[in-house]
Amino acid sequence: MSLRELKGVLLLLMAIGAAAYFGGGTTFGSFNAETSNVGSAIASGTLTMSDQVNAGTACLSAGGTPQNNVNPACAAVLALTNVAPGVYGGVAQVTVQNTGSIDASKLYFWAPQVNATLNGALTNGNAVTALTVTPLEGTVTSGDALVVSFGTQTQTFTANAAASGGATSISVTSLAANFSYPIGTSVSDTSSDTTANNTDCYDAKTTTPGTALATKGTDLNFNPVTGNPFCGAALIFVQETTGGNHYCWLGKGSSPENASGMCSAPISVNLSSALTTGGPITSLPVTALNGNVASGDSIVVVSGSNTQTFAASANAFFGATAITVTSATPNFAYPTTSTVTDSTTLSVALNPDTTDTITNFDTAHNTIGKIQLFPLTGNGTINNTATVELSHFNTGTFSRIFQIGVYLPAPAGINQNGLQGLQSTFGITWHIDQ
Amino acid sequence: MHAFHYHNVRASAGRTSSTWRLKKILASLIAIGALSTVTVTGTFALLTSQETNARSAAASGTLTFSNTIGTGTACLSYNGPANPGNVNTACGALITSSTQNYPGIAITPVKVTIANNGSLDGVALSVYMPSCTVAATPGAPSPGGGNPCAAGGAQFSIQETNSAGVATACRYPSGPVTCVFSANTLQLFAANANTVTSALNLGSGPAHGQSRYFLIGLDLPPTAGNALQGEEAVFALTWHLST
Numbered sequence: 298m299s300l301r302e303l304k305g306v307l308l309l310l311m312a313i314g315a316a317a318y319f320g321g322g323t324t325f326g327s328f329n330a331e332t333s334n335v336g337s338a339i340a341s342g343t344l345t346m347s348d349q350v351n352a353g354t355a356c357l358s359a360g361g362t363p364q365n366n367v368n369p370a371c372a373a374v375l376a377l378t379n380v381a382p383g384v385y386g387g388v389a390q391v392t393v394q395n396t397g398s399i400d401a402s403k404l405y406f407w408a409p410q411v412n413a414t415l416n417g418a419l420t421n422g423n424a425v426t427a428l429t430v431t432p433l434e435g436t437v438t439s440g441d442a443l444v445v446s447f448g449t450q451t452q453t454f455t456a457n458a459a460a461s462g463g464a465t466s467i468s469v470t471s472l473a474a475n476f477s478y479p480i481g482t483s484v485s486d487t488s489s490d491t492t493a494n495n496t497d498c499y500d501a502k503t504t505t506p507g508t509a510l511a512t513k514g515t516d517l518n519f520n521p522v523t524g525n526p527f528c529g530a531a532l533i534f535v536q537e538t539t540g541g542n543h544y545c546w547l548g549k550g551s552s553p554e555n556a557s558g559m560c561s562a563p564i565s566v567n568l569s570s571a572l573t574t575g576g577p578i579t580s581l582p583v584t585a586l587n588g589n590v591a592s593g594d595s596i597v598v599v600s601g602s603n604t605q606t607f608a609a610s611a612n613a614f615f616g617a618t619a620i621t622v623t624s625a626t627p628n629f630a631y632p633t634t635s636t637v638t639d640s641t642t643l644s645v646a647l648n649p650d651t652t653d654t655i656t657n658f659d660t661a662h663n664t665i666g667k668i669q670l671f672p673l674t675g676n677g678t679i680n681n682t683a684t685v686e687l688s689h690f691n692t693g694t695f696s697r698i699f700q701i702g703v704y705l706p707a708p709a710g711i712n713q714n715g716l717q718g719l720q721s722t723f724g725i726t727w728h729i730d731q
Numbered sequence: 732m733h734a735f736h737y738h739n740v741r742a743s744a745g746r747t748s749s750t751w752r753l754k755k756i757l758a759s760l761i762a763i764g765a766l767s768t769v770t771v772t773g774t775f776a777l778l779t780s781q782e783t784n785a786r787s788a789a790a791s792g793t794l795t796f797s798n799t800i801g802t803g804t805a806c807l808s809y810n811g812p813a814n815p816g817n818v819n820t821a822c823g824a825l826i827t828s829s830t831q832n833y834p835g836i837a838i839t840p841v842k843v844t845i846a847n848n849g850s851l852d853g854v855a856l857s858v859y860m861p862s863c864t865v866a867a868t869p870g871a872p873s874p875g876g877g878n879p880c881a882a883g884g885a886q887f888s889i890q891e892t893n894s895a896g897v898a899t900a901c902r903y904p905s906g907p908v909t910c911v912f913s914a915n916t917l918q919l920f921a922a923n924a925n926t927v928t929s930a931l932n933l934g935s936g937p938a939h940g941q942s943r944y945f946l947i948g949l950d951l952p953p954t955a956g957n958a959l960q961g962e963e964a965v966f967a968l969t970w971h972l973s974t
Contacts, residue, residue, distance in 0.1 A: 508792075511939055512850065
């Protein structure tokens with residue numbers, strides 16, 4: 298098309314436009330009709346979650362200071378004191394719930410990286426040479442990348458000196474803040490969780506005794522914390538108990554998965570009613586189990602100097618109030634104060650275990666090795682093709698329940714004095730995706 | 732060769748045509764679509780929610796104890812060197828050579844208090860004698876050449892009491908509640924309870940914050956001959972507590 302032809306076309310279009318503008322009223326027919334659909338709207342849903350430790354207050358993801366639907370400061374799961382090797386440690390129940398309106402297609406848990414939150418605000422444009430933080434969970438190594446996050450803002454600093462677990466300041470290479478990060482902003486060491494020395498779990502000597510006036514960790518000279526030895530010895534397990542189904546997600550019993558879905562979780566309970574010597578019994582009445590019993594395990598009942606070992610003849614899971622045993626007559630009238638333990642779980646399954654430690658959880662199941670929590674379909678079985686792993690609030694399975702426990706094993710013939718008076722501190726992260 | 736020519740001709744002719752431009756646009760769209768398909772998880776934002784249960788803690792207790800002779804200063808298990816830890820080999824002697832011993836006349840028993848000052852209960856207390864060796868009594872003019880650690884030598888006992896000093900059990904030699912000296916007992920104890928694995932089992936406890944009390948008895952038998960004059964038995968007693 299030549300320039301001349303183009304000009305002709307444009308002039309024609311102008312003429313048509315002018316006619317339409319000025320002559321419109323008489324150009325169209327006199328009959329017409331019109332409707333308008335007004336007030337259309339589109340509203341987004343929500344994907345939020347909560348977690349609740351035992352009967353505590355539910356911690357909301359949306360309630361976190363960082364304002365990015367990430368709450369880095371939910372309650373501790375466990376606070377175990379005066380732990381001894383070979384003795385029942387403790388367990389806590391965590392309920393994870395979808396509090397939003399959108400189904401979560403994925404539910405994960407993993408070991409967090411070394412982390413803290415800002416305890417001193419940063420000012421946009423000001424040079425930062427140190428991050429003032431809440432007691433650091435884990436150890437920072439010089440050169441580590443420290444990611445500071447608040448809302449959609451994020452900035453990476455570089456540590457220029459080591460910072461021990463519990464430290465409240467991290468020295469960083471000077472850098473101007475790109476945002477005014479407030480107190481409560483999350484801080485994560487993305488270089489961490491690679492070795493026993495830089496895990497989220499860290500050891501420190503106890504500064505208060507396990508019992509009144511007793512010795513404490515700082516009194517002792519044979520319990521160094523280098524390499525976080527208590528984190529490396531203490532065993533951890535996570536067993537799901539949602540809807541009465543069981544699945545061992547972490548710990549002894551998870552790899553390979555126990556056929557019954559039970560972790561090797563020790564028990565320490567009392568008799569719920571006294572035994573009599575009048576005849577054989579086939580069931581031990583106990584307070585709600587705080588662990589599992591596998592069929593065939595040896596169940597030891599102790600009262601003072603009296604002791605008797607029964608053989609479990611069926612599995613019993615968390616919460617059960619009876620242990621089925623092979624018929625036997627009690628050798629003593631055991632009162633309700635008698636303790637009941639599972640010696641098989643302790644001596645056979647857990648005491649030799651050096652694999653299922655908190656350290657290994659941190660290094661193997663951090664943000665890279667996260668554990669996906671497929672829905673349970675029965676004891677020890679899951680649906681790994683399900684499209685929803687945590688339904689939106691108030692429908693389907695919108696809550697899932699987990700038992701998390703720690704046990705310090707007593708390996709035969711090993712002097713564990715180096716673990717006296719130490720405290721391991723660690724975290725666990727729960728995450729859902731749309 | 733033919734293909735090479737064909738390709739060149741087609742390219743040189745097509746690059747100036749609107750069809751070629753359209754093809755380029757479509758090819759770009761295909762590439763973008765393919766790229767977005769491949770990188771979809773990293774390209775598009777999803778709703779996520781996350782929370783961390785921070786600062787769970789598990790703290791171990793302590794198992795330490797003290798050993799006090801009479802009314803002396805408590806010797807602490809954890810005041811020894813760091814390696815091996817919780818072992819103190821420098822606690823005071825029960826009795827010294829300044830305390831002379833005569834046949835048939837027992838010395839005053841030495842009170843030893845074992846106090847659990849840790850936070851954990853002691854499950855097993857035991858005691859053993861790593862060695863017993865003979866030496867000339869310092870200052871003795873003419874040692875007799877005998878051996879109080881050997882058969883026919885000194886007699887030895889471990890009496891447990893309550894805090895008031897009342898006998899509760901004779902731990903060595905075995906017998907009634909109140910210990911009675913018998914022949915060769917120092918030699919036998921040193922021979923049979925000389926390592927932690929062969930130690931004399933003293934039973935359970937003390938629990939944390941609790942103490943146990945022992946009287947260590949020594950005696951030369953009434954039948955001791957002159958060979959034991961000017962001789963001394965040098966020995967250690969090691970107390971061991973475990974969970």
